[in-house]
Amino acid sequence: MDFTLSKEQRDIVRAARKFANGEFLDRALEFDREEKFDLDLWRKACELGFVGVFIDPAYNGAGMGFLEHSLITEEFWAADPGIGQAILSTTFGSELLLLYGSEDQKQLVLPKLVAGEAIISTAITEPDAGSDVTGVRTTAVKDGDEWIINGSKMFNTNGTIATWILMFCMSDPENPSRHERHSFILIPTDTPGFKAKKILGKTGIRASDTADVSLKNVRVPIDHLVGKQGQGFHELMAFFNRTRLHICAQAVGLARGALDEAVHHTKERRQFGAPLASFQVTQFKIAEMATLIRAARNLYYEAAWLVDRGNLDHALIAMAKWFSAEIAVRCADEAVQMHGGYGYIDEYKVNRLYRAAKVLEIYEGTKEMEKTIISRSILG
Ligand SMILES: Cc1cc2nc3c(=O)[nH]c(=O)nc-3n(C[C@H](O)[C@H](O)[C@H](O)COP(=O)(O)OP(=O)(O)OC[C@H]3O[C@@H](n4cnc5c(N)ncnc54)[C@H](O)[C@@H]3O)c2cc1C
Numbered sequence: 001m002d003f004t005l006s007k008e009q010r011d012i013v014r015a016a017r018k019f020a021n022g023e024f025l026d027r028a029l030e031f032d033r034e035e036k037f038d039l040d041l042w043r044k045a046c047e048l049g050f051v052g053v054f055i056d057p058a059y060n061g062a063g064m065g066f067l068e069h070s071l072i073t074e075e076f077w078a079a080d081p082g083i084g085q086a087i088l089s090t091t092f093g094s095e096l097l098l099l100y101g102s103e104d105q106k107q108l109v110l111p112k113l114v115a116g117e118a119i120i121s122t123a124i125t126e127p128d129a130g131s132d133v134t135g136v137r138t139t140a141v142k143d144g145d146e147w148i149i150n151g152s153k154m155f156n157t158n159g160t161i162a163t164w165i166l167m168f169c170m171s172d173p174e175n176p177s178r179h180e181r182h183s184f185i186l187i188p189t190d191t192p193g194f195k196a197k198k199i200l201g202k203t204g205i206r207a208s209d210t211a212d213v214s215l216k217n218v219r220v221p222i223d224h225l226v227g228k229q230g231q232g233f234h235e236l237m238a239f240f241n242r243t244r245l246h247i248c249a250q251a252v253g254l255a256r257g258a259l260d261e262a263v264h265h266t267k268e269r270r271q272f273g274a275p276l277a278s279f280q281v282t283q284f285k286i287a288e289m290a291t292l293i294r295a296a297r298n299l300y301y302e303a304a305w306l307v308d309r310g311n312l313d314h315a316l317i318a319m320a321k322w323f324s325a326e327i328a329v330r331c332a333d334e335a336v337q338m339h340g341g342y343g344y345i346d347e348y349k350v351n352r353l354y355r356a357a358k359v360l361e362i363y364e365g366t367k368e369m370e371k372t373i374i375s376r377s378i379l380g
Pocket of ligand 1: 125129158202364
């Protein structure tokens with residue numbers, strides 16, 4: 001494997017960094033404190049071609065790989081995780097449509113996501129079904145040429161602003177296998193019976209919308225089924241094997257942002273008559289952070305590279321997701337430590353990075369679930 005980025009990839013990194021540093025830094029504190037976001041920033045990112053680069057040209061995407069999307073994600077998250085998430089999560093679900101959507105579904109949704117005209121979201125988690133996705137109880141029942149959906153979802157990213165939500169529902173409750181009972185259904189959020197309520201008080205990524213969703217007799221046409229009826233669990237696993245790579249890139253970006261802040265601060269801040277960076281304790285922390293970041297990046301680059309070549313390795317993806325999230329938490333913690341009391345104040349970027357990091361070990365598979373996948377691949 002050649003680890004050198006191509007000229008085109010280096011240009012993507014440069015452009016994403018310039019955009020993020022130019023547009024995010026001045027507004028990050030306001031969005032974080034007020035738990036809001038300005039969607040014009042998302043539209044601008046779409047105009048500049050940063051959103052959905054992995055979507056095929058047939059649907060107006062750039063037709064690049066998950067690696068290129070990761071490069072953008074790293075830069076956005078290094079600048080500000082909340083804004084990075086608010087912008088790049090707007091395509092969360094397109095990966096599933098690309099894999100399993102009908103041609104009509106892809107034509108309807110994907111070009112609008114790239115153009116900044118619509119947002120897609122994916123709702124799996126429920127009040128009583130988190131890590132165990134087979135416990136999802138939201139029902140989808142056929143009634144003539146329609147599906148009727150009833151239930152509730154938790155922690156749905158972009159739930160209050162999405163145009164469509166891919167709803168993970170129980171469609172085949174009688175199937176003897178609990179892995180053959182669920183299906184994805186595409187729901188336009190303006191359908192009667194759909195309600196979303198914003199969740200306030202998140203620890204981090206507060207610019208990103210998260211919602212409780214309820215569905216009461218929501219009716220959609222029968223052709224809104226995505227993929228095959230009863231195969232939702234398997235489709236979800238395939239989906240996560242793409243989207244977990246995005247989380248790796250978020251984590252590595254965040255960790256690198258923390259390292260940059262730590263380097264800058266420890267060179268400026270003087271104690272005992274010398275810059276903090278001159279103390280060996282600081283130097284070792286910086287060395288460890290840089291090494292962990294490099295290791296995490298190499299792990300997920302390899303995983304993304306294999307996916308882009310159609311040779312997916314699910315255990316490697318789980319390793320990359322667990323490891324990158326854990327090093328993000330650790331690097332953010334060390335960076336706050338090196339800032340002393342200043343790091344405890346939200347005006348300092350490092351504070352936002354620290355608060356944002358934890359979610360990486362929770363969403364799209366907790367670190368315990370990732371370790372379960374890894375150990376199963378070894379022990380059988
Ligand atoms: C900001 C944010 C955004 C999110 N966005 C979305 C979204 O867009 N769509 C969506 O569907 N969900 C979303 N989620 C939900 C997220 O994916 C879940 O929170 C996550 O999967 C964990 O589920 P849970 O919270 O129910 O925890 P639980 O499953 O209850 O787990 C609690 C703890 O128990 C551990 N645990 C559970 N089972 C086992 C076991 N068998 N062995 C060992 N340990 C175990 C877990 O690892 C965890 O540490 C989001 C969450 C957050 C915080």
